[in-house]
Amino acid sequence: MSSRPELQAPPEIFYDDVEARKYTSSSRIVGIQAELSERALELLALPDDGIPRLLLDIGCGSGLSGETISENGHQWIGLDISRSMLDIALERETDGDLILGDMGQGLGIRPGLIDGAISISAVQWLCNADKSCHEPRLRLKAFFGSLYRCLGRGARAVFQLYPENNAQRELILSFAMRAGFAGGVVIDYPHSSKKRKEYLVLTCGPPSMSTATPSAKGEDAGSCSDDESSGDEENQTAQATKEAKANKKGKTRAWVLKKKEQMRSKGNVVPPDSKYTARKRKAHF
Amino acid sequence: MRLLTHNMLSSNIKGVINGFPLRIEAERVVVKQVDFNPDFLKNMFSKIDWKALADASKIMGYAELPDEVPDPSVLDSDEFLRKFHHALLELHLEEGALVCPETGRRFPVNKGIPNMLLHEDEV
Numbered sequence: 591m592s593s594r595p596e597l598q599a600p601p602e603i604f605y606d607d608v609e610a611r612k613y614t615s616s617s618r619i620v621g622i623q624a625e626l627s628e629r630a631l632e633l634l635a636l637p638d639d640g641i642p643r644l645l646l647d648i649g650c651g652s653g654l655s656g657e658t659i660s661e662n663g664h665q666w667i668g669l670d671i672s673r674s675m676l677d678i679a680l681e682r683e684t685d686g687d688l689i690l691g692d693m694g695q696g697l698g699i700r701p702g703l704i705d706g707a708i709s710i711s712a713v714q715w716l717c718n719a720d721k722s723c724h725e726p727r728l729r730l731k732a733f734f735g736s737l738y739r740c741l742g743r744g745a746r747a748v749f750q751l752y753p754e755n756n757a758q759r760e761l762i763l764s765f766a767m768r769a770g771f772a773g774g775v776v777i778d779y780p781h782s783s784k785k786r787k788e789y790l791v792l793t794c795g796p797p798s799m800s801t802a803t804p805s806a807k808g809e810d811a812g813s814c815s816d817d818e819s820s821g822d823e824e825n826q827t828a829q830a831t832k833e834a835k836a837n838k839k840g841k842t843r844a845w846v847l848k849k850k851e852q853m854r855s856k857g858n859v860v861p862p863d864s865k866y867t868a869r870k871r872k873a874h875f
Numbered sequence: 876m877r878l879l880t881h882n883m884l885s886s887n888i889k890g891v892i893n894g895f896p897l898r899i900e901a902e903r904v905v906v907k908q909v910d911f912n913p914d915f916l917k918n919m920f921s922k923i924d925w926k927a928l929a930d931a932s933k934i935m936g937y938a939e940l941p942d943e944v945p946d947p948s949v950l951d952s953d954e955f956l957r958k959f960h961h962a963l964l965e966l967h968l969e970e971g972a973l974v975c976p977e978t979g980r981r982f983p984v985n986k987g988i989p990n991m992l993l994h995e996d997e998v
């Protein structure tokens with residue numbers, strides 16, 4: 591049988607109670623999804639002004655990607671087609687609001703208000719026809735069209751995805767462009783079969799400097815084959831994760847302290863700073 | 876589901892022209908405290924449909940918001956921001972439904988999650 595979950599069953603069937611729990615209790619998956627989400631947020635390039643933004647997490651699942659959004663200080667609304675995945679998100683007490691919905695039916699969201707969207711390991715699901723009434727092209731059109739409408743002008747949407755092949759990547763990209771998005775594909779570590787990760791970076795509005803596709807990571811790995819450099823890669827990954835974590839924690843706490851100071855100077859009553867200030871919330875199981 | 880999300884959602888049924896705001900049927904409302912962030916509120920203020928928020932918070936049992944769209948100068952008032960914060964982010968519709976204003980179709984809300992999945996003939 592294929593190892594691609596997309597080819598095994600429709601998402602709301604594949605991600606049942608058992609799979610949803612298995613998915614979310616694997617520390618390997620938790621780590622990977624956090625890293626992908628962190629990179630997607632970086633590619634989203636939100637203004638660095640400390641103001642929390644309102645983001646969408648499409649195919650939010652059990653909230654692993656959303657947690658990264660919360661850690662970066664933003665608000666989010668998550669959409670997923672699997673009730674089992676959303677139930678786990680409830681258990682984990684994620685901060686975002688959750689909606690049971692099918693992105694292929696289009697997003698029912700008022701126009702022009704959302705500051706950005708991410709989608710981690712989800713959009714490739716749209717390329718399958720899981721029901722007789724499913725026509726992937728119509729579903730991609732409905733999805734990208736509605737996403738384009740609900741985003742503010744200049745806002746970005748970043749999709750980390752696993753296309754099955756070139757044709758699928760082209761198909762997804764072409765429907766994004768038709769909806770009016772500018773942008774393209776960013777491939778991090780293109781020379782490594784293990785670390786290679788693919789992101790669709792889209793901007794709402796006509797092409798301009800700001801819609802130019804950002805540069806990828808690890809593009810100049812030269813002729814190193816995966817096997818030769820795999821030991822090194824593990825190291826690099828660990829190092830990168832560590833840096834990302836330290837950076838994330840530091841930024842958040844510093845930011846909160848700064849905000850509290852600002853509020854105090856305005857004469858507001860603000861709780862005293864303690865070791866709990868801006869502490870990362872523990873996941874609940 | 877918070878009223879922030881209610882203020883963004885609209886009915887997506889094929890043929891519906893004005894699916895906003897979804898009418899709230901509140902069976903159970905819970906209040907969850909969240910950190911107060913004036914910057915977020917100030918940034919959201921212009922995006923919020925005020926009447927929808929004021930009406931929704933009333934249905935949820937909180938009648939402290941003005942009915943008319945307030946002048947943006949109120950954003951300097953801490954008292955106003957606290958009320959706005961409470962209505963937007965702390966009131967949760969836990970059980971009940973969202974109803975399409977045009978067709979009357981009910982979208983049930985269970986454990987705070989609205990089921991917005993459409994039937995085949997609604998797409």
Ligand SMILES: C[S@@+](CC[C@H](N)C(=O)[O-])C[C@H]1O[C@@H](n2cnc3c(N)ncnc32)[C@H](O)[C@@H]1O
Binds near residue numbers: 601623650654672
């Ligand atoms: C691999 S999981 C990723 C979940 C989450 N983003 C994360 O990073 O952990 C893919 C998710 O996409 C969801 N999904 C697939 N097709 C969908 C659709 N048509 N509408 C909404 N969600 C969908 C699945 O239910 C599943 O939760």
